[in-house]
Amino acid sequence: MSLRVLLVEDERELRATLRAALDVEGYEVLAAASLADAQALAAQAERSGAGIDLVLLDLGLPDGDGSAFLDTLRRTSATPVVVISAREADGQKVRLLDGGADDYLVKPFSLAELFARMRVALRHRGTAVQPAVTAYRRDDVEIDIAAHVVRRGGTAVHLTPTEFRLLARLVRQAGQVVTHRRLLADVWGADATEQTHYLRLYMAQLRAKLEAEPADPRLLLTEPGVGYRIVDTEG
Numbered sequence: 001m002s003l004r005v006l007l008v009e010d011e012r013e014l015r016a017t018l019r020a021a022l023d024v025e026g027y028e029v030l031a032a033a034s035l036a037d038a039q040a041l042a043a044q045a046e047r048s049g050a051g052i053d054l055v056l057l058d059l060g061l062p063d064g065d066g067s068a069f070l071d072t073l074r075r076t077s078a079t080p081v082v083v084i085s086a087r088e089a090d091g092q093k094v095r096l097l098d099g100g101a102d103d104y105l106v107k108p109f110s111l112a113e114l115f116a117r118m119r120v121a122l123r124h125r126g127t128a129v130q131p132a133v134t135a136y137r138r139d140d141v142e143i144d145i146a147a148h149v150v151r152r153g154g155t156a157v158h159l160t161p162t163e164f165r166l167l168a169r170l171v172r173q174a175g176q177v178v179t180h181r182r183l184l185a186d187v188w189g190a191d192a193t194e195q196t197h198y199l200r201l202y203m204a205q206l207r208a209k210l211e212a213e214p215a216d217p218r219l220l221l222t223e224p225g226v227g228y229r230i231v232d233t234e235g
């Protein structure tokens with residue numbers, strides 16, 4: 001059975017392009033051009049019992065902000081949501097990610113990137129009940145969260161407890177951006193959510209230990225103004 005995607009996008013051409021591309025990839029597509037359309041389609045899908053497997057959500061919609069849809073959805077559903085937004089909407093992106101969106105893509109994006117992000121978001125669906133990523137391997141870096149072991153090129157890498165917690169938090173959502181606020185809350189605690197300098201310091205330390213060229217990271221990526229992402233595991 002094919003997965004159902006709710007595509008919320010008011011730009012007609014982009015909506016048509018995405019719909020056609022998703023169709024070729026084997027997704028079943030419900031397309032909405034406004035907030036009201038999206039809410040009606042989501043309610044209808046829920047009533048019919050068919051449900052929706054993933055939402056692609058534009059932010060700037062003619063009758064409101066995509067965040068209103070996310071808020072409503074998150075009250076009842078853990079359906080993955082990937083935000084597709086214009087670059088100027090940085091503040092909105094952070095709010096949406098903190099509010100339960102799974103990831104975001106900045107327009108214009110490639111279809112290959114879109115499908116990759118969708119696969120990651122679908123893999124993480126239901127992270128509250130399913131085990132998240134606990135073993136990570138990419139290039140010469142291996143991370144085993146349960147065993148508390150990190151290796152690079154086969155050699156054990158020593159991490160401080162805080163460095164390990166930060167790395168483990170990113171690995172848990174490998175391939176997905178994690179916001180500054182979420183990282184700070186999960187690693188340092190709820191009262192540290194403004195201390196973004198902790199993140200700069202500890203990310204620099206992790207890169208020095210895990211990256212071939214710490215100044216040009218390939219593994220631990222910065223999402224400017226939003227957070228950090230560890231690139232997706234090789235599986």
Ligand code: CA
Nearest residue numbers: 010058060061
């Ligand atoms: Ca729009």
